[in-house]
Amino acid sequence: MKRNVRLEDITDGKIYELNDMVRADTGGCKDCYVCCTGMGDSVVLDPYDIYRMMQGLACSFDELLLTKINMHVEDLLILPNMKIEGKDERCVCLGEDGRCTVHAYRPSVCRLFPLGRYYHDNRFSYILQVHECVKPNRAKIKVKKWIGNPDGDRYDEFVLAWRNFKKNVQAYMKEVDSEEKVKEMNMYVLEKFFRRPYDSNRDFYEQFYERLQ
Ligand code: SF4
Numbered sequence: 001m002k003r004n005v006r007l008e009d010i011t012d013g014k015i016y017e018l019n020d021m022v023r024a025d026t027g028g029c030k031d032c033y034v035c036c037t038g039m040g041d042s043v044v045l046d047p048y049d050i051y052r053m054m055q056g057l058a059c060s061f062d063e064l065l066l067t068k069i070n071m072h073v074e075d076l077l078i079l080p081n082m083k084i085e086g087k088d089e090r091c092v093c094l095g096e097d098g099r100c101t102v103h104a105y106r107p108s109v110c111r112l113f114p115l116g117r118y119y120h121d122n123r124f125s126y127i128l129q130v131h132e133c134v135k136p137n138r139a140k141i142k143v144k145k146w147i148g149n150p151d152g153d154r155y156d157e158f159v160l161a162w163r164n165f166k167k168n169v170q171a172y173m174k175e176v177d178s179e180e181k182v183k184e185m186n187m188y189v190l191e192k193f194f195r196r197p198y199d200s201n202r203d204f205y206e207q208f209y210e211r212l213q
């Protein structure tokens with residue numbers, strides 16, 4: 001999610017690269033699930049997150065929409081996010097035991113946390129969000145190890161391609177200044193990148209780039 005805040009207000013002031021050590025290791029988050037509550041619509045999902053959840057839960061996008069996710073609007077573009085429920089505003093995937101029930105295919109925002117991405121020069125580095133994780137004395141760990149990047153460079157390229165695509169669509173929507181066209185475009189993006197199932201026998205990235213064409 002795009003945040004309009006000053007970096008120095010939310011981070012330790014450092015920019016991290018994959019081989020840097022960072023104090024992010026929460027040691028398995030023992031007895032804690034603070035960041036899985038009250039997060040509003042900030043756990044935004046990209047097509048790869050949705051693909052992984054659909055594979056992991058063996059369900060369709062529409063079934064996810066009924067149970068696990070919501071839609072919200074970001075600069076006119078409608079995007080999915082993890083659903084929160086109840087007076088404690090718990091993520092619906094947070095089990096009664098305080099553990100994530102979709103841990104193996106949890107969204108990238110959750111995999112990174114308490115790190116976040118910092119985009120610059122058409123690439124991204126990482127930041128440590130200092131006000132979000134409540135665990136004191138986190139251990140140091142190599143960024144690369146913490147984020148457990150599923151497919152290395154291919155995943156990073158996908159993250160950038162998706163971000164650039166979203167920016168272009170948002171710019172287009174702003175420019176057309178027509179509710180009907182914005183709605184049309186939203187339906188198109190939703191269908192193309194989220195609702196239409198990805199073939200589990202084929203490489204995700206290949207299918208994503210075909211759709212991006
Ligand atoms: S998906 Fe899992 S890790 Fe992410 S907010 Fe929900 S419960 Fe927490």
Ligand code: SF4
Pocket residue numbers: 026028029030032033034035036113114132133134135
């Ligand atoms: S607040 Fe920190 S320790 Fe607690 S669940 Fe989140 S990442 Fe883990």
